[in-house]
Amino acid sequence: MNRFPTVAAAWTALLIAGFAVVFLLGSPVATSADELQTALHPAPPVSQAVAEQSAATIIKLQYPTFDGKPYTVRKATDFGVDHWVIEYSDTTGSAPRGVRISIVVKSGKVEIAAFP
Numbered sequence: 001m002n003r004f005p006t007v008a009a010a011w012t013a014l015l016i017a018g019f020a021v022v023f024l025l026g027s028p029v030a031t032s033a034d035e036l037q038t039a040l041h042p043a044p045p046v047s048q049a050v051a052e053q054s055a056a057t058i059i060k061l062q063y064p065t066f067d068g069k070p071y072t073v074r075k076a077t078d079f080g081v082d083h084w085v086i087e088y089s090d091t092t093g094s095a096p097r098g099v100r101i102s103i104v105v106k107s108g109k110v111e112i113a114a115f116p
Contacts (some may be wrong), residue, residue, distance in 0.1 A: 036061045037055060051065040051084035055101045058112065059088055063099050066090060075105075082106065 030038075039057035040048050052073060059066050066088040073086050082105040089098035095116060102111045 018062065032061055040110050042103060042108045044104075044106055046084065046103050046105050046108050048075070048084060048093060051086060051103045054103060054110065055086040055088075058110075063088070063114065066099055068094070076102075077096075 007103045008046075012037045028116070032097075035057055039054040039061075042054045044103075054078055055071070069088050069090050071086055073084060076085050084103045084105065086103075087098055089096060097116050100113045100115070103109070
């Protein structure tokens with residue numbers, strides 16, 4: 001009795017099932033570190049919507065006390081360089097505090113400054 005066709009059919013079925021599982025699972029879920037790296041390096045040119053989304057991710061992961069706080073967005077030009085400035089502020093305590101995130105439109109460079 002030759003068992004090769006049965007073993008080959010079982011092996012083929014397992015191989016197809018394995019590929020199906022990998023295909024159905026898709027790409028791995030992004031970790032918070034991956035999300036932060038994506039937010040810190042947005043693809044240029046950076047639109048206002050992308051700048052706001054990057055800033056929201058940075059706030060959520062690095063400055064959670066400002067998550068949900070009001071923020072302002074403005075486009076500024078300094079020395080001929082256009083950038084988006086997103087400022088989160090909290091004036092409920094004894095001294096105002098906040099976070100300013102600047103994202104350069106053409107390069108996607110992100111600068112973050114927290115005060116006090």
